[in-house]
Amino acid sequence: MKKKINKFVFICVHSWLKKLRVHLWLFCLLFLFVGCDNSSSKKVNLRFWNGFTGPDGRTMKKLVRMFNSENPDIHVQMQRIKWNTYYNKLFVAGMGERAPEVFVIHTDNILRFAEANFLRPIDDLASGTNGIDITDIDSNVWSALDINNKHYGIPLDAFPWGIFYNKKLFREAGIVDEYGNAKPPANKAEFLDALKKLKKDTDGDGRPDQWGFAITHVAGFGRTVISLWEGGLIDKNTKECILNQPKTVEAVQFFSDLVSKEKLMPPPEEMGGWLGFRQGKVGFVFTGIYMLNDAERQKDLEYGVAPLPVFSGKHAVFCNSHNLCMSPQLKGKKLDAAWKFIKFLSDNSIKWAAAGQVPARKKVRATKEFKNMKAQYTFSKQIPYADYLPLITTSPELISEFGIALEKSFRGRSSAKEAMDIATERYNLTIARQKEMKTSAKIPPLKGDKGGCKTDTNLYYLLLYLIPIGIILAIILFYNYGSKENRRFLNQMSGYTFLLPYIILFLSFIIVPLVYGLGLSVFRWEMLSAVPAKFIWFGNYFEAIKDPYFQKAFWATSRFVVMMVPLKLFIALMIAVGISSLPFKKQSFFRASYFLPTLISVSVAGILWRWFFSSEFGLFNAYLTQLGLDRVPWITSPAVAMKSIVFMTLWWSVGGSMIILLAGLQSIPEHYYEAASIDGASKFQQFLNITMPLLKPVFLFVVVTTTIGAFQVFGQIFVITNGGPEQSTRVVAQYIYETDFTKYRMGYGASMSWLLFMVIAAISIINFKFLKEK
16 A cells, blocks of 8 residues: 555656646746846836935935836835945945945945945036036035046035024023024134023032033034034045144044033033933034934924034035935946936935935025025035045044044043044054055956846845755655665654755854854955955954954953843842742733833834933933932943943843743742742742752853843944943944944954854853753
């Protein structure tokens, strides 16, 4: 009977395979042409990527819909990605030759993508028959995109920084004009006068309840005040670092004294100044026009906008732009359609202005409709004085060093000169490294894909899907047509076929990237550099060990682990023991109460607690002042910030460990405790001699996973403190992230990742050695 069944199965499979050959060829042909642009198709498809995830994104979506309705032969599909990951994804797409046809890049990032051959020059299109009048764009905005007399994008807008001020607070302080209207400061003297008049201590506790001015974003504010002082970060002609030049130092020291000596400004706190402004506790701030939508959502906020005050003889304002760029692979209909879309957005930028933006086109700004947009029109008056950062490939390193130096100086940890000298020295190392790497070698241009067809990639995915199917078919045939020994072996191994999908995914997304990262760690490779990768053995590892920033990040990580792990284990165990002692019906409420915070995403939890922790404008300190207690510098003091992060992490994550330990406690048989009670053992003795020994396997699992998670901490720190103040919470994972995805030093970042992996592995082995079940 069994032989007949096997023969029947074999005949069915053989017949099915014969039919499969035809279907398989059709399937392969279908895969090969998936994603290809059909030249005979009437509609051209374009992908448009940007980082407009706020209210401005809704306006851009309306513009895209308008374009699609007016151009039935073209379809634009828009994808919005948060700016903090946008450039990483855009670059990876470019590396894989799958970049979108049209995308947005800030002016200070143009050079990096242009040198990597990811952008198409647009000068020929702009000057063509269907071009754009370049004279309609301010010369300083257009020249900021000049790379060897070529331009790689069309500026959609220009967003200079300006003043947002609270009209009500200004009137109450008597800072008004002859008509009694609030008068924002227009020069240095008026700025200082406003700081003094707006600062108030209403409850008499010796600490201001209202500030005249507060910093919103440290690096952006620093670039703004340097522009106001006619200083700079880097020389526009020679591209040499000038952070420690007199004007730059003078500007930084002026505001540092206002914070640390004269106490006219609160210490810098990431977005704390803007939070205070929206709460009505800060008179005015410097920020970009892009905060307009946020201000308008505060219905009880009577705000106004004004140009930045003039601090020196020359008016200059820090500025940036969103530029519409194209992939270098575009040809034919795709190229024409992409340019038509870019021109449409530029021509209709008056609608973009309604989203809280300032159009780059002068004719648009001259219209009556734009002039009626009071805030945008006020900010637009500064565009002739717009000061852009010179185009350099190492701008992330420069801004990073500048931001660290600003924090030191603003908090009075060092003078502006000392801080800027250190920043200049550190950035000069980056310049030296770049010069060392430069050779005549260039990355070859990206290969064209004949209209967007991705045959090779589709073939890869086809093989990825067909391999497991082929293995399963081979097993079926082998089982039905093989010898008894083969069938016996397959019976023993049949369970592994169910693991095959997981094994393939594990190899594809865990093992292969792990091995690739290990190989990458012995190369000096900067992803956006025109210089090819260079094998340097263990040079990256030696550099990481000597790197003072890596050392400081590792020390910050260690502090977090030492504080976090014991506290989390102790609290989770105590909660679990307490819940397990309750009647079963009452346990569900407490289980849910402690576990619910773990369901909140780290970004949402981080934003929430950043508001709680705000030193000047947060909820915690508001309660403390009402109780007559001193405010706590939760995230503005290097001595307190990491403890605050630990406190938040415990609230957010202790529920997960509690649930696991509770399950372990409930699996311990009750009769052990009954026997111990009969013998006269106390509850504490039962806990030590029954609970802990039997809970040891579960407890070991929680110890190991908690330790690994603590060493990999990143999300809550990135959202709440962004590594500050003064790098006191800048952990290894964040430094690796900045190295890989901001500075694009992929080889160096991989080496630090492997160093962290080795530390975690060593500590995990130690945990297993001393806590394993005997």
